[in-house]
Amino acid sequence: MQNSKIRKYTRIYAQIEKLLRQCSEPLARMATINAVLYHKMTSFSWVGFYLLTDNQLIVGPYQGPLACQVLEKNKGVCWAGINEQKVIIVPDVHAFPGHIACDSRSRSEIVIPVWNKNGEIAGIMDVDSRSKDNFDTIDGAELERICKLVYA
Numbered sequence: 039m040q041n042s043k044i045r046k047y048t049r050i051y052a053q054i055e056k057l058l059r060q061c062s063e064p065l066a067r068m069a070t071i072n073a074v075l076y077h078k079m080t081s082f083s084w085v086g087f088y089l090l091t092d093n094q095l096i097v098g099p100y101q102g103p104l105a106c107q108v109l110e111k112n113k114g115v116c117w118a119g120i121n122e123q124k125v126i127i128v129p130d131v132h133a134f135p136g137h138i139a140c141d142s143r144s145r146s147e148i149v150i151p152v153w154n155k156n157g158e159i160a161g162i163m164d165v166d167s168r169s170k171d172n173f174d175t176i177d178g179a180e181l182e183r184i185c186k187l188v189y190a
């Protein structure tokens with residue numbers, strides 16, 4: 039089970055890595071990553087990026103249902119990932135204090151910080167699932183590897 043998941047991410051990483059050679063623009067890269075992940079990972083109900091702009095988290099490219107455009111400062115999972123500068127896995131969104139429910143069907147979530155070329159935090163990738171406990175440390179490590187391609 040875990041091995042097949044790693045194998046799937048390995049294939050997806052190779053596909054994304056190849057696609058991103060076409061263009062180094064981070065927004066185009068984020069959009070491409072979202073499209074591949076959203077359509078290949080069937081348990082992902084929303085995949086996207088929130089960008090840190092003027093100390094606000096503003097929605098960037100995404101795939102899935104309509105999302106909040108601005109996230110209330112220092113509230114919810116995305117801001118926790120930014121403030122703690124680390125991957126955060128939330129097995130049950132209802133048990134996460136301050137969770138911001140853009141889509142009420144979302145049950146679990148993972149966020150991955152994205153760093154620019156200067157080593158500054160540029161934003162965060164957010165992935166939602168309608169299944170509880172959908173994400174583990176394999177997702178964390180593999181999505182981190184994919185996020186590193188945005189500003190590579």
Ligand code: SME
Nearest residue numbers: 105114115116137138140
């Ligand atoms: N749940 C996130 C907000 C973004 S949506 O899930 C797309 C949060 O708590 O920060």
